[in-house]
Amino acid sequence: MKPIFDESDPVELRLCVNGAVRTLCVPPLRRLLDVLREDLRLTGTKEGCGEGECGACTVLIDGQAVLACLTAACSAEGSEVVTIEGPGFERARREFLEHGAAQCGICTPGMIVMTRAWAEACRRDGIEPTEDGARAALAGNLCRCTGYGAIVAAAVSTAREGFP
């Protein structure tokens, strides 16, 4: 059961998702998570709690990591939304596989999206990617399977690309 219902009248919404412009007619406060998963059938973005506590629903809006379960779809209008299905995750995916960082996989899309946001922030701001940095960046993403060591190592390897 979902926690939030928006019973107001649908409005037209134009979203740019993974590089494609999509026009939808949805209630303005419908969760971005539901728009992605149900209206656009992009089910790679997961729901672990629906209230901002697990990070499984992390997506990028204009390069920033946001929780799609706490984001109203209408607030993403005019922005670039990128989900795990989108381009640009190749390196992170490879590192996650090589480090054994995906076990049950339910936290994995959120982890990979957050890793990319952190890696890009490191590059942009010239911050050396470290294990402590990765742990701080991923602190909002829960994983119950791995103990985090493999995930943190995969995130650091991903972010080190382009660093000497």
Added chain:
Amino acid sequence: MERYIGRDLARPDGPAKVEGRAVYVADLDVPGAWVGGVVRSTVARGLLLGLDFDPGFDWRTVAVATAADVPGENVVALIADDQPLLVAREIEHWGEPLALVAAPDELQLARALAAVRPRIEARAACFDLERSPRVFKSIRVAQGDAGAVFRDVPPGARVVEGTYRTDSQEQLYVETQGFVAFPPASDGSVTVRGSLQCPHYVQKALARALGIAPEEARVVQLATGGGFGGKEDYPSVLACHAALLARVARRPVRLILGRHEDLAVTPKRHPARVRVRAAFAADGTGLALEADVLFDGGAYTTLSPVVLSRGVLHASGPYRWPAAEIRGSVVATNHVPYGAFRGFGAPQTCLAIERLMDRAARELGIHPFELRLRNALRPGDTTVTGQRLEHSVGSLEVLEAIARRTGFDRHAWGAPHAESGPRRRGLGFSFFFHGAGFTGSGEELLRGRVSLALLPDGRVEVLAGSTEIGQGTQALFTAIAAEALGADAADVVLATPDTARVPDSGPTVASRTCMVVGGVLAAAAAELRQRVGDGAASWRERARAFLAGGGDGAVTRAYAPPPGARWDEHSYRGDAYPVYGWAADVAEVFVDEDTGEVDVARLWTAVDVGRALQPRLVTGQIEGGALQAVGWAHREVVSARDGRCEQDRLATCIVPTTLDAPRFDVTLVEVPYPGGPFGAKGVGELPMDGGAPAVLSAIEDATGIHPAQVPATPERILDLLVARAEEAHA
């Protein structure tokens, strides 16, 4: 020369998971499906006098099911048939299902659920395991005459005792439980798809509840976002609810628990109270052990008798006791039923015996490492059930490995600290074992099966009921099959666990998938290889030639117990488990004496896995299990008030994050087990047993207090620190 054993294979399930393509139950696109919900009891005990349906609501827009609509027996079939699918009259716990509703959408469902008004007469409930009026199961293990040793303590010997308590723990799989059920087909058969560990458990439960034959109930596993035992028994409840709704609504129904509901009503780890006392000779040699194990089972039997069994059988710790008496009971309360969680009763008793060993070390003036080493079971020794340990006894090897890695054997454990300021560092230790596979004759009775089918193109399909729940079943089975066939990994395909296609390999529990089912798979593959024959040509060429020549490419093998294994369920004597995994942990903690907060900085673990078939996977299992243990040790609080879970959301149900997790240092020790595939033995649960005692031992080293309850929360630590200060003052 082995090609796949000991070398990491790419996970077959990996690419779909990192690309977001893996289909979990919430991702399944089912056109026309309605959504289901459950009307639940708001008291922990009472009588359901009736259900009132608000006349202002248009009930034609939804489908409703009550106990009267259950076509078969109104039971959740498991060990005892005491749990109803839907309450008919007696309510035994908070959140117990009273009625089911399905609606075209979430909004209508919410309205309908709110329009059902149960009439309930509340009754007095019991929440105290020490005052329970009813025992689900009692077990006694005895060897020698322990009573005589305690009555008449030998000169120079010393008796050490303690009472240890462990609270419940939430599995917290990140994917909540859920099923999609389809309405009965014209022949009466029913299909459900969902998130689960044990397809054949669900199948049996569906058959009983719907009054159909097991073959008429089809259960298909979807990608499953974690289980840890939490998806062992509860999926049977949920699948039956979903199937009942699909039957009444005559359309597919999606029943997926929200996080609040999942936390509030699904089974968690059994709370426990363990009293233990032991007699030691002056040199630290153990003479006798007595333990009294009490588990809170909650409102219904569920898996409690087997959880108790494992708890009792691990209460001795991995030590030699010439005399021992261990009594255990699991009792009924009006808590939400407790169930399976990694470790399955053993973490509770392991905590007690390991805390007692630390206390004994202190009282005897012997180093805690030395005390363990002196009493550790060795090859040729017998356990408290009279089991002679012959194969794969890596006890001394893991002790040696952990000492080498950490120097704990030279650490002045428990010595007064010179530090000033409130932050105290401590190192703690634990030594533990875990029986792999089912207890006693379990595997023999179950006779788990695996089939192989040669496909026309020469590839081999593995048909097994074992599920991939993150632990790596798919990679492991691919490696085992390819190695045993002498084929390429690409020649192996894995069937989806679907009861219409795969045989019953037994449940995916009890650290048995690799060792037991993997062993059956290796034997089946060896048989197929023998039929096809070796040669210079590739596997596929040889396999195609074999098929073209009329060869039979279908093989089914069942588990065969190791020769000579014996177990007596009545006396609890004999070979309690086929083999044991052995491990030792060292934890490093920092305790803030002003706040009682504990930071677990590092955790070293040395684990005898028999043989690491897939080193990366087994390391992942060990680190993941160890973090759950560390979380339980001091952070993960689960409590109930009037029978209602107080941590029913992730804001209050706390589990470790990247910032809380210690740095792990895993040493894999390999003492091969001849009864397992390529020497491997079970490891899934073992890492859950040792983390909590190691952390509590480290807190003791840091502060001098003796924490006796898990989780050792800041409040509990502060209480002990205050008591210590008052004692010093007095």
